[in-house]
Amino acid sequence: MAASSAAQAVNRAVQKLFIGNIPWTVGRRELREYFSQYGHVTFANVLFDKVSGMSKGYGFIQYSNREGYSNATGKDSHFLEGGQLIVEQTGGGGGGGGQFDRASGRRGFTNKVDQFDLQNVMNKS
């Protein structure tokens, strides 16, 4: 059963999301409920300050499959109880480069190429 645990761990990391700017009213259960609309959530938490008892305003969710993850990251913006959530990929060193733009379009190269003419390139001149 442990044969592919390393790969699983990688998969999990890939399907785990950092959620920021969470309103104080939102707890673990509310966060899970909200993100469940995009797919099966296996894990959700919101971090609390044990001394003050207040929410730290961020947390994590993890999907059991790629689909939920893609659905959630594919959406432009997430609003929950008056706050616009920050949704970011976790682990794996943050992806970097142009890796992440399929999911959100937020990372990677954002500026468009001025002019690109394939025909011109193909022309053997």
Next chain:
Amino acid sequence: MKSAELPINENVFNSLITGHSKAKDMESAAGILDIMRNAQLEPSSDTYTALLCGYAENGDIANINKYIEDAEKRATYLGDKDLLDVMFTLAINGHNEHTQALMTKMRKETGFNQDAYNAVLSLVNEGQDDVAYQLMQAMTRPTRPDGTVAPVGFFFLRQLVKNERPVEKLMGIANDMQARKLNEYALSKVTECTLQLGKLEHARACLVEMKRQGLPMRTHYFWPILAAYGQREDGDNVTATLKLMVDMECAPTSETFTDYVLPFLSAVQPLDLLTDMQAIGCQTAQVVNALVMHLLYQNKITEAADLVDKHPVRAQSMRIVRPLAAAYIRSGDLDSCLRLLSHMCEHTAENRERRLKSDHAGQFILDYVQQKKGDGLDVLVTAMAEKNLKISSATAEQVHVMLKGNVPGTVAQVMDGMVSSQVELSPEEEQFSSFITHPREMNVEDLESHLIELKAKNMNVRGVMRHLLIQHCRLKNKERALEIKKELDLEGFRYSVGMYAVLMDLAVSTKDLPLALQYKGQMDMDATDFIIDSHKIINLGGLMLENDKMSDAMQLLVEHSEKRGDAPIKEALSGNAWRLLNVQAMRGDVQGTQALLELLISRGYVQPSNMLMGCPIKAHLVNNDVAGALTTFEEYVKTYKFTPWKNELFRKFIELEDSDSLQKVMDLSSSIHGEMNVLFELAFAFLETGRVKQAKKIVETPGLRAKMDRLENLCEQALKDDKFTVIENIVTITKDLFDIDRDTMYYHLLRSYRKQGDWQKALGVWTTMQEESVTPSDRTLRYLAAQLRESGQPVPFTVADEQPPPQPRRAARPAAATVQAPPSKLLELVKLRDLQGAVDHKKGLEAEGKTLDNKEYSNLIELMLEEEKLKDALALTTEMLQQGTHPYQRVLVFLLSRMHLAGDVDGLQQLVQLMPEALQSRVLIHKHLNVAYVHSGRAEELISQIEDKVKKESPDIYFNGFLFLLKKHPEYLPRVEALANAGHGNLQATLWGHYLMTEQYESADSLAKEHPLVLAHVRVAPICKEALETNNEKMLLNVLERVKGVDRVSSAILLSYLVSLQTRNGDLTGGLQTVMERSKAAGIKPSDMRTGPLSMLKRALEANSQPVPFQVPRARSSNRRNQDSSSSSDSSDSDSDSDSKKKSQPLHS
């Protein structure tokens, strides 16, 4: 003022207006406008604002309106901020009735919101909540991306709470904001602020109001209140709050108790607390679970178990098992521990719908083993078995893994008896478990030797054999596995289903389909609810396909998925699935491949991915059906947002010169990955197909920024695939691009040549770089040198430092260099400072025909020097030089310093003969030699020699060390001056330095006048050191005065030393002046100066609680390293006198 000839400007008039207003003399105030105009001064908006504010104080709205119009007429522009000032004045003077009128006059131009924001905060501070509220509503509301308006006024509410408004007022405004649809979350925001600011009474009232409005109540809303009361040890209010939670139908959870109640109420007895909580209506289960955990944290297992015995609630086992294991390890109270554990396994509060029970007992064992290894494990598991606790087979295996197969026989037997197929590690447990390791970590050798041992003792070997069988199956040792199986068969061993599964997998991996099917049959016969790993099934399916049994394979996959049910697959199956699909794809069976892919996806084996969906496309291409491939590609892009087989399609269409299809693949891919990324891949595809010109056109596309990391990735990829020409082409086409690190590109090219073993081409790179005037980095040179040496070629350049550099964080270093040699015996002896032992060991090695490596030599020489064995160190160094190597530069310089101090001219001259020229200049041997002359009292001889050489115009004249010579023997000054006049620039600079150090400024200046280049050649470091030693600030200032503007490096060094000196002398003002002003005058930024003095000053300033108006730049490690190694080896009485030295000074411009 006029008589004092002070300028009377607008500000003066504005102040006059304000003054008159304060004196309630508005007539005179308004009269100022005319006076200004008479004086040819046009009243500005500030003037009008001053006047308007004057009227505002008196609430004179008529005049306010009049003068606003007046200003408009005269084209004096009153901004929103001005009007806000007027409105603010009205409000704080109690004329609220007019504020609305002013608000209508505001234009709400850019920046209005910010000004209004500040005004709102100030108004609230002044108690003008209503005006503030009005103004807040007048602010422009931001819209969200989806077009709806965003809620506003959070800052206003916060300010109200901060200013201690009564709770009724707060809720009144919040409710009003909600009613006006300004902010539907107003009340919740007020509550948040009261919680954050610790206004607990308010917070409770707000929560009640939220509940009244039908907002959901959540447990965590009460945590800040509980925590605050708890920290004040206010038990009554804690209880009251818990009661409130119960009343508001938001009963406290066990988490509430463990985190926010119990830590603060440690004095209360658990049972009393439980009674209290029950009295106010808390759920017993939540309190008991929390108390159990709380007691376990304090190692009170007995009390915890007693509590559970008395109140047998459902245990939140998953949370409890870890603290229990920890408490057991600390206290050793087995009896109570098992009482609690049995309860947890029996009465667990987890999801009842699960088919299998969670393996809490197993998790407990794993936690125990992780900390205690096998220690006491036999007692524990035996006791657990007696209590009839069950564990999963995964746990049992895991224990073997963690103990590396050294599981005592009894433990293994007992555990085997405990295993039940009704128990499994729950997904959550697995998620948090750190124990799951790869089975390969279990050591087969250990198991085999254990088996022999057991056999010799005639003990039960079944357990070990069973494990060995599994291990050999996993390692695909078919022969040995079947051997063991035969032995087990003879003993009449009853195989578990799991073992058949492993055997089947072995048969599959050795491509033995009949045998695999045989084991599968046995497995199916035997099985009750056992479910085999999905990857084994997929692999079997692949083997069936290879044997042309397509329909069997499909049926197998369907059957397995049905048996498995809806349980989520936790394995990564993509690789297995790809191999299966690939079998069919390679046959060109498009439909078959697609059918299999769909089956795998729909049955939940895999998620769509580029890798898998590439298979049907590959099948198309195998059939040479490019149109079909493109159609399928398009379908996948649109349905799944994946671009499978993209690069292959690129290449295919480039080869076919089908630009329409190519364009289509590009457009589709761009929609997913963005155009930039796709263009890079396209360029790479052109390169791979040998179309360099086209690739070049792409990278030169305007707007396409060449990303170094992308280029490096491409190189890396090409290198991996041995596509050497591709690398060459990448380097070529990026030649003229902006912002490319050419050195790195060439480095990759060198790697490619090294991989091909072509040293001639590699050497060609070096030449090319020089032609392109690209400075090779040390890394590049080292790399090239290493290759040349490997090929037995001479190295035509010197490599800066033969030691491996500190590893850059993400550099790709050649694999060979990372291999660590085992620590040598010699190095150990050196470490123990056993010189004699080390020397003997060396002799022993040499007798065996072995030689020392560079590191061993260097360390040995260093030890000799430290032990004052100069002769031996010199002999050993000579030995190395004769072999064509040399000790680490650091050690070599150490040796030379010792020699010059000892005045060992002859020894140094010997070394000069042996050293290659480049090394000579790197270690400044001639400086050491000349200084040695001085130390040995042979200065006269040195001077005469050099005079002689100058006369003969000999090429090897070295003036290094002359500053020291002059310091020791000022009497030689005329002779040195004569030499300098003969036109030796370096000596002139030395001379200049000597003049400065001996305060002969006139001589210095006339020398500089005669030879202007002197100033650029001067090495200031020795002068600085002298100044520091003699505490001579003036010397530094004098030098600085002369070199600033000529040499930035020197200026920066001088300033740094000046700061050091001033700080050391406690002259912080002077130090600060040097950093802030003097440096500016010399054109040096503080960031160019040395870190050490700057941080020294910074610390001194901070110690005196003075502000630090500059930033200390981050130390550059590489420069610091050079700096330290050279300066530490410099003996203090010699000067450093070389150009190479100067380059190593830290100047970052």
